[in-house]
Amino acid sequence: MFNHFFTLEWKSFVRSASFSTNLFLKIVMVLGALYFIAVFTFLGIGLYYLLEKNNLDPFATVNRFLLYYVLIDLIIRFFLQKIPVLNIRPLLPLPISKNTIVGYTLGKTIVSFFNWVHLFFLMPFSFVLLSKGFSTIGVVSWSIGILALILVNNFLNILSANKEVLLYGLGFIILSISGLQYFQIIDSTLYTTSFFNILYSSPLSVLLPLLALVILSVITFMFYKRNLSLDAGLSIKQKEAQTENLTWLNQFGTLGTFLKNDIKLIKRNKRSRSTIFMSVLFIFYGLLFFSGSIETYEGPLWRIFAGLFVTGGFLFTFGQFVPSWDSAYYPLMMSQNIQYRDYLNSKWWLMVIATVCSTLLSSFYLYFGWEVYLAIVVGAIYNIGVNAHIVLWAGAYIKTPIDLSKNKNVFGDKQAFNLKSILLTIPKILLPMALYGIGHYLYGPNMGYLIVALAGVMGYAFKNKVFSIIENIYKTEKYKTLAAYKQKN
């Protein structure tokens, strides 16, 4: 049976229209995965000696920070781990037991990279412990215990994707633990250290995390099984709709018509709503650079990098999927009385408005000095002048349909933003960094800013030219795009 499921998934991957782009991204992701495997392995081998060299008791120190290791793992999963999707509806009437369907869906998550990557740290580290004379049974129970906690995270993540209470509860717990620690009120690691120590000293205690794992996996299993019917988890939640006229946009003519639609698109679909969330997140991303909390980000080039990201969150996450946002009704857009230029213009304006808003909102960076805010404003100019075009241009080639409705059922793909979208932003960042670098190292920081800002202004001057190019791409790619959007994942 699992064999069948596996073939189905392989076919859906190989036969999708976006196969070639998918393949490229998969390769990049594999490279990224290899990188993390290497990092974990080196950490596993070297950590013991590193801590020893710094006159710390290696095992005790590791146990102390394991709490945060586990918590950070959970946070990373929230954002990056895909919730399993299996096209379940057509399987329901077939003679396949519900247990098999759910078992496969959940089983798939266990072999996820997010779980087994930890082995690359745990295994070598355990071997080092053994070579240092730690008791075998203790080390084994210690590693199994941690692995069980990692898998507990796996199931917590799956459950919280469907139960908002759990998501907010976990978020609250994580925030309070780290908050209490930061303000030195309660140091939770003191308690968890002893827990991890006990895992080693009395191996029977490993039953505790294992029990937690079993209970949680049963809960998840039951939850999915209970929801495996058309009127439960597979049903689409209906919300009461409110007609909005947004009449104030009428003054912008055709542009207003499209803007109205785009605003509703963003408001009413989870998938597109997350772009707003991302832009807010990106605004605060700059704190890492400007607050001086991370040393490697002190270099001058990073300022422009930060400036681009602080103001460009929406632009990057939304813009690169134009016109895919409209994939569900692309035939309508292509046969209605619509000029490509108006359509593009409305998306462009949306990005400009969002960039300007982000720039205004990020004025709190003035706290770190004029210089810092200048970098942000320059980043915004470049984003509007150049990146808005590049993003739309690149988007014209992306033929991955976005199924806006998919997010709304329990088995749906909850992944609103993923590694792909992050990877695709790289080229839009390197060029302005290089431009700034040229100015900065030849004349000084202000020259760097000036060059980047000038590039932005010049880019704006080419707006009509770029739009014509994009229009042409839309025209020449039209039939391919229509055919690709027909495939719904």
Next chain:
Amino acid sequence: MIHVENLTKTYGTTTVLNIPTLEIPKGQSFGLVGNNGAGKTTFFSLLLDLIQPSTGKITSNGIEISSSEAWKPFTASFIDETFLIGYLTPEEYFYFIGDLRGWNKADVDTFLSPFADFFNDEILNKKKYIRDLSKGNSKKVGVIAALMGNPEVIILDEPFANLDPTTQIRLKKIIKDLAASKEVTILVSSHDLQHTVEVSNRIVALDKGSIVKDLQTNAETMKELEAFFSKETAML
């Protein structure tokens, strides 16, 4: 109004549509019938430039469909659910299409008021998004939206499928009224011979991509079509 010349559509070695010539005059109510795979939707998709012809061309009002976009302002269509925007309420969808066709909100409201019966109080002011409507109800939205903005050409693919009997009768009346004005060229496709014969004054039957019958509707049309399609089954 619509002129088809040497039109073929080939996928690999299979020809799915082959129409050497076809002329649809202005004001005609044109019915397209045929079995699954006969090429009905392919023909309509070509008419809307959603796919590219392998050879030949279609002109509408003298405008070549695949090279110019000037046919869009006077052409309206509803092919399938990809012509609907799921996250809008039906009202918002009507206003959107109205906007695109130069109608303001009041124009749209006036246009919609006679369709209250047709909507059967299940569409307007129901606080539902189109994606949450049943298949039949969303089809009603699509079909009515395709009548907006005084189009000269209206293309409806399988408008009767998924509709309840009452609505089918009402839709037939709407199409017949439009056809009576002789201002609008209406193209309707269907599996259902009876419906098509009732609303069209010309019926074209497609089989494996070719035109096999081209009839002006009269009392005998239904019999002739039935004879033709049952011969097909006899041959099998």
